[in-house]
Amino acid sequence: MKRRHFLAGAGLALAAPALTIRSVSAQAVAAGAGFPFSVASGDPTSDAVVLWTRLARAVDDLTPVAAGPVEVEWIVASDEKMSDVVRRGIGIARPEFGHSVHVDVEGLQPDRSYWYAFRLGGEISPVGRTRTLPSALAPHSRFRFNVVSCQHWENGYFDAYDGMADDDASLVLHMGDYIYEVGRGGVRSHESKTAPATLADYRRRHALYKTDTALRRAHERMPFMVTLDNHDALTEDTSDMAKLKLRAAAYQAWYEFQPVRHAPALSNPAMQILRDRDIGNLLRLSIPDTRQFKDRESSCASDSDKNFAFGVFQKACDAASAADRSMLGAPQEAWLDERLKTSKARWNVIASTVMMTPFDMDHGGELYRYLQSWDGYPAERARILDRIEKYKVGNPIAIAGDIHSNLVSDVVRRAGDDPKTALMSEFVGTSISSLWPDQLAKPMQAALPANPHIRHYEHTRRGYLRMTVTEDRWTTDLRTIEFTDKPGGKVSTEKSFVVENGQAGVKAA
Ligand SMILES: [Fe+2]
Structure with missing residues (x-):
């Protein structure tokens, strides 16, 4: 999907941070920092999944992108075009963990596909697809x-x-x-x-x-x-x-x-x-x-x-x-x-x-x-x-x-x-x-x-x-x-x- 479209559909440019977190200023994040390792998801349950990315300038450049923690916006949508956003928030890329981001998104529906992406300033990550597990409480065939x-x-x-x-x-x-x-x-x-x-x-x-x-x-x-x-x-x-x-x-x-x-x-x-x-x-x-x-x-x-x-x-x-x-x-x-x-x-x-x-x-x-x-x-x-x-x-x-x-x-x-x-x-x-x-x-x-x-x-x-x-x-x-x-x-x-x-x-x- 086109990133322009994603931006428009998801309205990320307008989003105000949902959480108040002390973060470094935009200038303190190194120029060129983005998502060269793309995105991943894992450890699903029936109502949660961990979304992952890691900030860097390039796959072969692991020098820290900032001296301190960096806020990264994330969104989760129920459709591939990212028009129906069901969750959004701010993840923290911590320097002590190499500015990796692990967001445990909760409150999702069981046995469903979701699409997600991250944003850092003007940089948008690739869109990933993930899936929750079926409910442990309902029959599943x-x-x-x-x-x-x-x-x-x-x-x-x-x-x-x-x-x-x-x-x-x-x-x-x-x-x-x-x-x-x-x-x-x-x-x-x-x-x-x-x-x-x-x-x-x-x-x-x-x-x-x-x-x-x-x-x-x-x-x-x-x-x-x-x-x-x-x-x-x-x-x-x-x-x-x-x-x-x-x-x-x-x-x-x-x-x-x-x-x-x-x-x-x-x-x-x-x-x-x-x-x-x-x-x-x-x-x-x-x-x-x-x-x-x-x-x-x-x-x-x-x-x-x-x-x-x-x-x-x-x-x-x-x-x-x-x-x-x-x-x-x-x-x-x-x-x-x-x-x-x-x-x-x-x-x-x-x-x-x-x-x-x-x-x-x-x-x-x-x-x-x-x-x-x-x-x-x-x-x-x-x-x-x-x-x-x-x-x-x-x-x-x-x-x-x-x-x-x-x-x-x-x-x-x-x-x-x-x-x-x-x-x-x-x-x-x-x-x-x-x-x-x-x-x-x-x-x-x-x-x-x-x-x-x-x-x-x-x-x-x-x-x-x-x-x-x-x-x-x-x-x-x-x-x-x-x-x-x-x-x-x-x-x-x-x-x-x-x-x-x-x-x-x-x-x-
Ligand atoms: Fe092996």
Whole structure:
């Protein structure tokens, strides 16, 4: 739409600030400051959504646009032409958060599209579209969302996002590895060959990722809910002050560049990651924090062959199976218990970033597992499956990313169990661009016969998952892209799987 038209329709030029806030004068904002990172929205509820932007002069110029806070006008309309303005206000771009803007717009109608924009002086942002979730209190019969993960800038272009343009999904659920700290070489380069070591470095890394045009279009079109995996920030359980400082920097930069509701405290290596939502009585979505409360990984590293699968898969030593090992931590495990116990939802999703399905591999006659996944925390996983069984949780579904592969499975208690004994179904989505090298894929492929509960495994394709949830059926479409080594790859549905209401186990559609 034309910005002139937007200005006229929205009457922004006439708007008086609704709030009285001490702000810097117009002259104190640097010339050329605007919205080079465009706009985004996220963390929707049934009556609110977070609108995001970040003031800068250019995507590669992150010098502060002002010495102090800056007022930014925002408007929300119920139509694409922005003529029916339903909310407006002033957001504050704070210097301590890199002049990012996070506006939590409340009082919206459930299950509705809205359009929004920001204004700073004469600069108008692009118009974004967002959507609220259906009400948790009213019946709802169909919900569609997309699941993405793992977008290594150097590995490829993020054009898989463009495949969502006609999906008419209500939400993008991002399972983490939004950025990568490590360089791998590839079709394009990070802004620096070294991993971020400061807040400024992390900001530059996020700024670079935000310049991918397909990612930008997706943010302009749909609300995201974003969680974190191992490359977004240091996840090590540590008391080392330097590492904690680095994690605080990573969290802060992540917040500054994401449309999320909860700001971390400055210089604090902690942040709220956990999310939960109810979509009517159709779907209960639980997204635990799998980063901040988990026991240290690699309990078996010293026992393992470091040359096998880059050391990513490790010998399943006794320590990994200790009953007190936890990925969630006790308070969060209690939270999940309550979510499962009290749910009246038809479908119950645990989206925990890493795969829940047990997966045994053989290396030189020894049992190896991927211990960064739930296979490194089997006692806690068993307790979750116990609860699913005990509470007769309706249609439990696990969703994950992390392994840059499409993997569809029935979640049995132990690898090798009869798939008919599965207690839940799992969909692990492939990456937007990150590669899964043969050194990691070959041991998994070789282990498939010993893991008959794995219904599908494929590691060479990039893309995302499209979930369509109705009262009778869950459908997962594996949406894959032709290529990512140059822009312009087209997305199509490679395969589809369904879970029927009341019947555990995944079937090919
Ligand atoms: Fe990843």
